[in-house]
Amino acid sequence: MRTSEFDSSSEEEVEEEQLTPFHISWLPLSIVECSQYLGICALPGCKYKDIRRSLEKDVDELQNQGVQDVFVFCTRGELNKYRVPSLLEVYLQRGFTVHHTPFPDGDVPELEQCCHILKKLQVCLENNRRTVIHRCLSAASALSNNDAKQSHRNPQGAPRRRSNTDREAIQLPP
Known part of the structure; x- marks a missing residue:
């Protein structure tokens, strides 16, 4: 009996990952x-389902784009579910600064947690740190799917208005 008859998943995953x-x-x-x-x-x-990503290649791309700080909102359970249980450790090994503030997929952070995230994000941006955030699948994949259709600088149908509270919400200096 050949081993490959039972172990084709790794070969298929490598192809799909690319x-x-x-x-x-x-x-x-x-x-x-x-x-x-x-x-x-x-x-x-x-x-997960029909998504097959390569952790090594994806982290390489983050490094190639100069990312320094990563905000991760996935819970440990979600990282296990999406088969990247060691993601936080890989980030640390590769030299990223990791900001892990988990809350369940589909939920929003509590107000105190949200303020904590925004303060950390503000510090990163004030220090000119190249920063990325990611959740599990939903928001990032929806956003990526829209990239080819429209620019994020001025999305169709989204009026650009600025209220006095925009600056206060993120507390950026003048």
């Missing part, structure tokens, strides 16, 4: 008078 390049959407923060960009991407190395 199909889609890792994409980071760089969003300008000029609406809050910040010259920095914030990256949003899918979960590196994710393997």
